[in-house]
Amino acid sequence: MTELTPTSAALRTTLMRPVAAIPAPWRKPAGLLLLALLVAAFPLVDSNQGDIDAAANACAYILLALGLNIVVGFAGLLDLGYAAFFAIGAYAYGVAASWQLAPAWSSFWQPFALLGLVTHFHAAGLNVVHFNVSFWLMLPLSGLLAAAFGVAFGAPTLRLRGDYLAIVTLGFGEIVPIVARNWPQVTNGAMGLNGVAAPxxxxxxxxxxxxxxxxxxxxxxxxxxxxSLRLRDSRMGRAWLAIREDEIAAGASGINRTKLKLTAFATGACFAGIAGTFFVAKLQTATPDMFMFPVSVMVLVMVVFGGMGSVWGVVLGAAILQLLQSWLLQDLTHWIHVLGRAVGSGALQAVDLTQWIELIFGVILVLMMLYRRDGLIPAGTTPVPLSIQQQTIELENGGITLDLAEVARPPEHPKKPMLELRGLVKRFGGLTAVDGLDLTVPAHSVVGLIGPNGSGKTTTFNLISGLDRPDGGTILLDGAPITGLASHQVLERGLSRTFQTIRLFPNLTVLENVMVGAHTRTRAGLLGSILRPPRIAAEEEATREWALQIISIFGNRLLPRLDHRVSTLSYANRRRVEIARALVSRPKLLLLDEPMAGMNPAETRELASQIKSLKDFGLTILLIEHKMDVVEQLADKVVVLDHGEKVCEGSAEEVRANPDVISAYLGRTAAHA
Amino acid sequence: MTASQILFQQIINGISIGAMYSLLALGFTLVYGIIELINFSHFNVFMVGSFIGLGVLQAFGLSGQSVVLTGAALAFVLSVAFMVTMLASGALGVAIERLSLRPLRHVKGPAAMITTIGISYILQNVVMLAIGARSYNYANPLPSTSWQVDGATIQLREVLIWIVAPLLMAALNFFVNHTRMGKAMKATAQDQEAARMMGVEVDRVVMLSFFIGAALAGASGLIFGLYYNFTNFMIGYTAGLRAFTAAVLGGIGSVPGAMVGGLIIGLIESLGGQYLAVRWTDVIIFSILVLLLVFRPTGLMGRMAPNKS
Structure with a gap:
């Protein structure tokens, strides 16, 4: 937040005085009520039909912006052909409620006529079917149709990375209006549909x-x-934001990225389909020009201007830009013409500011990106600053005092090893990073994986956790093969991990980051998240409670910072958040990749004792660590890797004395010294 | 004309417009190769380039197709026109990079790409507001000389493209592969950090790639005007998208790929227009773009994996 000068702070206090008089819990409902009253009273206050008409049009664009916000703002998928879905919704209703098709009447249409979807028009020498599907029926149907197109188009394309996806959607956005133009039988071509029925x-x-x-x-x-608001604060919304922030970490937190991206894409398309039907019903005509690239860009400008991911910001952004377009620029043009007549200037009288709108859009895009990427109303809230006491609080070193026996899921086959690698191989081009590795991790044990840099430790982790596919070998988790599964499937089967270079979702809060980890252990779908029935509300509450319990493993290191963005946290705290996110999924096996890296000795001791407590709760842990004292203290067994092969395994002392280990770390001469 | 003569004629046309797309595609590929940015402002640098070219030709006193030059006079006027257009367009590219994109170089996500869309809009609408939305008759000193080859007509404007485009591409190829700065460019494309540590001034390399890309777009815009005898503020969008498809087709990031991709798109445009229907040309081209990105995102010659992150 920017610092306020004393004057502006005083002004702010004065202005906020009426607001401050309302009790805090009433402020939000009161604000909403006031807004609702203003919006409801508008046509009564302003009787100019042109103004009301412009406001109604604005509603269609606000709806579009809200839909695109789900795709771009929530899930981070840049869609440059969004207007295509607007077109699909528009033509769907346009065709279903006009004379465009009018096929010859036959008994085939009789049942539809009985349902009231069509009427038999038999007059003036015609004997045809008149489609007159109810607007109220088509409103949701168009949404679903657009969503179906979204799925059909998104399924093959959404695995592309961001900028490629932008281009593919741009191509789709080009194709749809061209098809509309070149298919006059259905769309009446460039002339456009006419006489679409009003609701x-x-x-x-x-x-x-x-x-x-x-x-x-x-x-x-x-x-x-x-x-939008319901989705934002739900299991689905958190998963979308996680994908936007860090795809790989989202996958490793159990999120099926393809499916979730597709859901976001389809939801956004559904909004556009509904907006299209509304828009066409209002205009009672549809032409291909209404859905070209500039419309997609305009909606994008609205989202960027308001704040990507910020629901109220997007509404405000869209409203302002519509206001600018249909009122301000026209009024300004009018006043300039008046001025021009007054001073007798022909140039002034020829000015038409409405033509400047695209230039203004361009300038807004560039300026917002350069100077205010979060938009008018940034998504997310500003957390309450911590008190000095909270910031300087010291936690006594020691293990977890809570009883968190639930944290570890018990193995299904306690006799079998928790993790078993058989002949694991991974090649990168000519380099064999992991070369026929065999490894077992017994249940309820801590195994330390050590080795010089480049010995294949992290690659092994990536293979186990499904980030990379092995070129050979088998991975068994709790007796069942997990070789070649995607990272979210591996997590679902009870294996979670942290990363050597911490991978969190930087713009989400501590609590949100941790709650994302519970994705596979919760069920709320799209409809559930929107309607939030008691079952889903209870699930959400339970997730929150569970996340809080996991966070409290770290005492009050993280608890006072629950609503802070993790990008503002210290290095050690970010590590803790990452471990908490991994634990919240109730794993059987936890993979920790250098958890102590970058921590000072006190923090290291603290984390070590916490890891020990986790083991005591029944969790199995595979640990990569360079700090040998930590490994000695925690590990029941140590495995040494070099050049992707196992050099030796045994207790810490055995390993320390092994000449092969010494030569791996210090070279052959040292080993023989 | 017989069927084979029509085919031959359309191949001639396709190669000519294809060469224009190749030049434009090179700009996308160079910038993408260096900083992995899809540069939408390139669309309208092309458009501005065609107007700069028009301005230069008019400055020589040419107007429409009324003044025809030949021989040394023609060569001189055209060389000056190409040089001024390329320098001015290149300067525009550098200005865009310096003012709007460099501050965003290390910002994650789509910010830089969104900025280029904004720049593209600004260029297009500034031109529209400044000189109007009408189409301009292009000043063109080329005589209407043409040759009959096997029943097909080859015009001088086509020969001109066949000379200029390969010349510029050869120059680019030489620059990238055989000069110090060109090698720095290749190194930066491979690994920006490593190149920086080896003493390559990455900022200069990025600026240079924008300069070359924009200069080629300017040349391409001038060719557009000389070929079609008109220009307007809207030509950037369609041509830009087709050239982008060409870059993707060849494998974005690959210089020879952009050249080949441009020719293929040119042939699709001319043959598709002849044997299918002009109104479906864009659908064909965009379908190719979509299918290609989905099934073979590395393109015909690209080695760059699109999922590298």
């Missing part, structure tokens, strides 16, 4: 009045905000 309630038709569309649009936007 009606009972016998009241919305016709061409702006006010009912305005209220409908506001209702849809309110729904969009509700869905």
């Amino acid at each position: 009606s309630i009972g016998s009241y038709s919305f016709s061409v009045f702006s006010t009912p569309y305005y209220y409908l649009g506001v209702g849809l936007v309110a729904l969009g905000i509700f869905v």
Whole structure:
């Protein structure tokens, strides 16, 4: 946060005085109520039909921006062809509620006529089917149709990395309007669909009045905000944010990235489909030009301007840009013309500021990216600063005092080793990083994996945890093969890990980071997250409780910082968050890759005793560590790697005395000295 | 014309516009090769380049196709036009990099790409607001000389492209492979940090790649004007997307790939227009783009894995 000068701080206090008078828990509902009243009263206060019409149009774009925010802001998937889904929703309703198709009548259509989806038009020499599917039915159907297109298009493309995905979506966004233009039988080509039916309630038709569309649009936007907010703070939303922040860590935390990305893509498309149906019903026409690349860019500008990932920010951003486009620039142009007439300047009278809108969009994009990438209202909240006491608090060294026996899932086959590697091989080009490695980790033990730099320790971890595929060999976890599984499947089977170079989700809070780890142990899906029935609410609460318990392993190191972004934490605390995230999934086996690296001696001792406690709770641990005193203290067995092969294994003392180990670390001469 | 003559004619046309796309594709590939950025501003640097070229030709007193030059006069006017256009476009590319992209070099995520979309919008709309949305008749000193070969017509403008484009590509190839700065570029493309530690001034290399890319886009814009005899503020979008597809087709990051990719896209455009329908050309090209990225993201000649992160 920027520091306020005394004057502006005083001004702020004065301005906030009425707000401060409201009790804190009432502030948010009061604010929402005030907003709702203002929005509801708008058509009554401003009777200008043009203004109400512009506001109704704005609702369609706000809805689009909310949908794109789920794709770009939440899941971090840059979609440059978003208008394609807008078009799909628009044409879906346009065709289903107009005279465009009008096939010849036959008895085939009779059942549809009975359902009220079509009518038999038999007059003026015609004997045709008139499609008049209800707007209210098509609203959700168009959403689903657009979502289906999203899935069909996203399934093969979403595994591409960010910038490639942007291009592929751009291509898709180009293809859809061209198809609309070149397929006149269905879309009436460049002329556009005409005479699309207006929505009606009972016998009241919305016709061409702006006010009912305005209220409908506001209702849809309110729904969009509700869905976005619910999703943001749910299992799904956290998974999307995790993917945006760090894909690899998200996979290693148990998130099925392809599936979650597809869900985000489809959800965003669904918003656009609904917006399209609303927009076409309001305009009662649809032409290919309404869905070209500039529309995709405009919606992107709205999201970027408001703040990627920030629901209220996006609403505000979209509203401001629509206001600018349909009111401010027109009014300014008008006033400049008046001024031009007054001073007799022809140049001024010829100015048309509405043509400047794309230039303004471009300038906004560049300036926001350069100077305010978080947008108008940044996503996430500013945490309460810690008191001096909280910052300087000292934790006594020692193990975990809580009883967390639940942290470790008991092995299903206690007699078998927890982890067994048989002849594991990994080659990178000509280099064999892991060469026929055999390794067993008995259940309820701590095994230390040591070796010089480049000996293949981290590669072994990556193979076990599913980040890399081995070129040969088998990996058994608790008696079952996990060779070649994806990282989220490995985690689901009870193996979690930390990374040598800490991989957290930098812009998520401590609590959110840890809760992501519980992804595979929870079930809330898309609908569950939106509707939040008691079962899902209870699951969410239980996840939060469990995450808090895990975090309290580290005493009050992390507890006062629950709502801090992890990017603001110290190195040691980030390590702790990563370990907590790995533990929250209730693993059978925990892989720790140099957990003590970068920690001072006191912190090292503290973490060592905590790891020991975890072992006492029944967890099996495989540990890479360079600090030999730690390895000696913790490990029941030590395995030494060199050049991807096992040099020796045994107790710490045995290993220390082994000449092969000494030569691996210090060279052959030292071994024979 | 017989069927084979039509085919031959369309191949001639395809290679000519393909060479133009190749030049434009090189800019995408150079910048992507160095800093892994898809540079949308390139689209409209091409468009601005065609207007700069128009301005230079008009400065020689040319207007429309009324003044025809031949011999040394033609060579002189065209060389000056290409040189000024390339230098000015290159300077524009450098300015874009320096002012808007360098501050974002180390920002993760799509920020830099979004910025280039913004720059592209700014260039396009500044041109539109400054000189209007109408199409301009291009000043063109080329005589309408043409040759009949096997029933097909080869015009001078096509021969011109066949001379200029390979010349520029050969120069680029020589520069990248045989000069000190070119080797620094190759090193930076491989590993920016390692190159920096070896004393390569990465900032200069990035700037240079923008300069060369934008200069080639300018040349390409001038060729567009001389070939089609018009230009307007909107030409960047379609041509840019096609050239980008060419870069991906050849394998983005690969210089020879961009050249080959451009020719293939040019042939698809001319043959597709002849044998299918012009209105479906873009659908064909974008479908190729989508399918290619999904099934063979390294392109025909690219070695760069797109999932490197």
